[in-house]
Amino acid sequence: MVQAPVKSSGPICHRLANGLTIVAEQVPVEAVSFGLWVQAGSAVEPDPINGMAHFLEHMVFKGSQRLPGGEFERRVEQRGGNTNAATSQDYTHYHVTVAPADFAAIAPDQIELVLNASLESEAFERERLVVLEEIRRAADNPRQRIFQQFIQLAYAELPYRRPVLGPTEVIADLSPQQMRQHHQHWYQPQTMTAIAVGNLPVEQLMATIEAGLADLPTYPVPQLPAWQPEPPFQTIVRQHQDDPTLQQARLVMLWRVPGIADLEQTYALDVLARILGSGRTSRLVQDLREERGLVSSIAVSNMTQALQGIFSISAQLPIENLAVVEAAIAQQIETLRQDLMQPHELAQVRTQTANQFIFRNETPDNRASLYGYYQAIAGDLSPALDYPERIQAITAEAVQTAAQTYLNPVAYGIFTCHQPLST
Numbered sequence: 001m002v003q004a005p006v007k008s009s010g011p012i013c014h015r016l017a018n019g020l021t022i023v024a025e026q027v028p029v030e031a032v033s034f035g036l037w038v039q040a041g042s043a044v045e046p047d048p049i050n051g052m053a054h055f056l057e058h059m060v061f062k063g064s065q066r067l068p069g070g071e072f073e074r075r076v077e078q079r080g081g082n083t084n085a086a087t088s089q090d091y092t093h094y095h096v097t098v099a100p101a102d103f104a105a106i107a108p109d110q111i112e113l114v115l116n117a118s119l120e121s122e123a124f125e126r127e128r129l130v131v132l133e134e135i136r137r138a139a140d141n142p143r144q145r146i147f148q149q150f151i152q153l154a155y156a157e158l159p160y161r162r163p164v165l166g167p168t169e170v171i172a173d174l175s176p177q178q179m180r181q182h183h184q185h186w187y188q189p190q191t192m193t194a195i196a197v198g199n200l201p202v203e204q205l206m207a208t209i210e211a212g213l214a215d216l217p218t219y220p221v222p223q224l225p226a227w228q229p230e231p232p233f234q235t236i237v238r239q240h241q242d243d244p245t246l247q248q249a250r251l252v253m254l255w256r257v258p259g260i261a262d263l264e265q266t267y268a269l270d271v272l273a274r275i276l277g278s279g280r281t282s283r284l285v286q287d288l289r290e291e292r293g294l295v296s297s298i299a300v301s302n303m304t305q306a307l308q309g310i311f312s313i314s315a316q317l318p319i320e321n322l323a324v325v326e327a328a329i330a331q332q333i334e335t336l337r338q339d340l341m342q343p344h345e346l347a348q349v350r351t352q353t354a355n356q357f358i359f360r361n362e363t364p365d366n367r368a369s370l371y372g373y374y375q376a377i378a379g380d381l382s383p384a385l386d387y388p389e390r391i392q393a394i395t396a397e398a399v400q401t402a403a404q405t406y407l408n409p410v411a412y413g414i415f416t417c418h419q420p421l422s423t
Contacts, residue, residue, distance in 0.1 A: 010025065011023050011024065011025040011197075011371055011381060011384075011385070012024055012025065012202050012206070013375065013381055014206060014210075016189065016210065016213065016214055017214075018189040018213075019189040019190035019221070020189035020190070020192050020193070020194065020213055020216065021192075021193045021194070021375060022193075022194045022195075022196075022206055022209050022210065022213070023193065023194070023196075023375055024195075024196045024197070024202045024209070025197045025202065025205075025367070026198070026200060026201055026202050026205070027197055027198060027199060027364055027367065028199060029198065029199055029363065029364050030099065030100060030199055031097055031098070031099060031100070031198050031199070031364050031365075032097065032098060032099070032100050032196060032197070032199065032205070032364065033095060033096075033097045033195075033197050033363075033364040033365045033367070033368040033369075034095065034096050034097070034103065034106070034107050034110060034194075034195070034196045034198075034368070035093060035094065035095035035096075035194070035195045035196075035368050035372050036093070036094045036110065036111065036114050036192060036194055036195075037091050037092075037093050037192065037193040037194075037372040037373075037375070038091060038092045038093075038094075038114075038186060038187055038191055038192050038376075039090070039091055039186075039191040039192070039193075039376055039377070040053055040091070040092055040186035040187070040191055040222075041053050041088045041089045041090045041164070042054065042087065042088070042089050042162060042163075042164040042166070043089045043090060043158075043159040043160060044159075044186065044222075044224060045159070045162075045166075045182075047162075048170065049166075049170065049174060049178060049182065050162050050163070050166040050167060051135075051163070051165055051166015051167065051170055051171050051174075052166070052174065052179060052182050053087050053092055053164070053182075054087040054131070054164050054165055054166065055127070055131050055166070055171060055174065055179065056117075056119075056179055056182060056183060057085045057086070057087045057092050057094075058127050058130065058131060059117060059119055059123065059124060059127055060085070060094065060113050060114055060117045061073070061113065062117070062118065062119075062120070062123040062127065063113070063117075063118055063123075064112050064113055064116040064117055064118050065116065065118060066116070067109060069123060072110070072113050075106065076096055076098065076106060079098050079099065079102045079106070080098075080099065081096060081097055081098035081099070081102065081106065082096070082097055083095065083096040083110070087164055088164065089160045089164060089305060089306075090305055090377050091373075091376055091377060093369070093372060094110060094114050095368065095369070096110050097364065097365055100199045100200045103196070103198065103200060103205070103208060104208050107196070107208050107209060107212065108208075108211070108212045111212040111213060112212070114187065115187060117183060119176055119183060120176070121176045124176040124179065128171060128172070128174070131165070131171055132168060132171055134165060135163075135165045135166070135167075135171065138163075142243060142245055142417075145241075145243070145417075146250055146252070146417055148163055149239065149241055149415055149417070150252045150254065150312070150314075150415050151310075153237065153239050153413045153415050154254050154256065154310045154312075154413060155230060155308075157230060158227060158229075158230060158307065158308065159225075159227075160305060160307075185222055186222055188216070188219045188222075189213070189216050189219075190219070190221045190222070191221075191222060192376075193372055193375045194209050194213060195368045195369075195371050195372040196208075196368070197364040197368040197371070227307050229256070229258075229261070229307055229308040230256055230308060231256070232256055232406070232408065232411065233255065233256065233408070233411045233412050233413055234411055235410075235411055236410065236411060236412060236413075236414060237412075237413045237414070238413075238414050238415075238416075239413070239414070239415045239416075240415070240416045240417070241415070241416075241417045242417075242418070242419065243417050243418065243419065244419050244420060246417060246418055248296060248316050248317060248318060248418070249316070249317055249318065249319045249321075249322055249416060249417065249418035249419075250314070250315070250316055250415075250416065250417040250418065251314065251315045251317060251322055251325060251326065251414070251415075251416050252312055252313070252314045252414065252415045252416075253313045253314075253326065253329055253412050253413070254310050254312040254313075254412060254413045254414075254415075255310070255311045255407055255408065255412050256308060256309075256310065256406075257302065257308070257309045257310065257311045257406045258304075258308070258406075259305045259306055259307050259308045259309040260304060260305065260306045260307075260377050260378045261306065261307050261308075263304075263378065263383060265402070265406075266302065266304050266309065267387075267390045267391060267394055268398045268399050268402035269302040269309075269311055269402055269406065270302050270353055270391065271346075271349055271353055271391065271394050271399055271402075272300075272302070272311070272336065272399060272402055272403060272407070273300045273302040273311065274300075274349050274353050275336070275341070275345070275349050276313065276332060276333075276336075277298055277299050277313060278299070278300060278352075279352065281348075282300070283332055284298050284300065284313065284332060285298055287328060287332065288315070288328055288329075292328075294317060294321045294324060294325050294328070295315045295316060295321065296315075296316045296317060297315065298314070298315040298316075299313075299314055299315075300312070300313050301314075306377050311406065311407065313329055319419070319421070322416060322418075330409040330410070331409070333403060333407045334409045336399070336400065336403040336407070337400065337403045337404045337409070339400075340396040340397065340400055341396045341399055341400075343396070346394075346395075346396050350391050350392050350394060351392075353391045354387070354388035354391045354392055357387050357388060357391070358388060371384050
């Protein structure tokens, strides 16, 4: 069985009286990664302000009353560190990595920016242009266009179907006051998780963070909308988009599957994704690329989000191969539904899946992101710690049951995209 790497101390989780959760871990690497996770991604936005969470992420770095715009980045860079942020459907994440000796100086600045952003009108108008340009570039990027089409096919009603960046017309109409209200509503203790991983004692990491966060006022907890997962596809639902910029066609087949809200069901789906399309020895890569040469590339993903996930198979291929590749994928899924995996193949796939998880989370940055994701979204650290053991416990019967339950070979969504056909 694959064993998780030995740690100098396991992660410690502590909840402050105001509702904010701190997770800290000492690891023997000469860096500290510090992150603030806000459970306020694009999904919580009503339609009239779609894109606000991402726009706000930009504006946080424009400074606070204590830190002028650019000052935080200057302080981090002077110390050889790095800082960045990201917005998804489920969260917004701010992070900084510095040497252990600099953590006590930099962590309070990161907290100050996130909690006390000035959100000044003049800076807001300048940054609006930056965000609009980002939206324009995304619209010009074939990969991002295809991803957005795929997401809109996957979700008919859930807010996951909307673009994280928001539409141009919405961003163009937002006001600074709307952003201030959004920030005040969501950026408060009960929706936030602070993570620190690096080579300092856990007590010291905790004390530095708590000094900047403990005195925050407690507000009523923001209420998330009462979303429900969408039902599986009942038939084959097709969508197509002509794209004259593509040299080869794109095909994406997808199924609605459980998310973090039903985490126990996701482990076998992770194994299924690797069996089908992760690595040269996987079934679809061997069949469609290596042996028959029908695709240039093919990959499989089990994308797990808070409420509902997407199991997807995506390929790049000549237009004339679309029908035969779709049929071949459906046949491979039917085989998994009908036949138990051989023990040697399952053992290999379980080891690959567990090892990749471990290898991806060796650095303080990656480990802090792992802890932040599960604690902020699932409210539980244990999935971040026992994933390898969960994967190694998956049986051939569990893989078959997952395929039978969630991957219907005659009911799925399929999106294709290629150059217009000549008439």
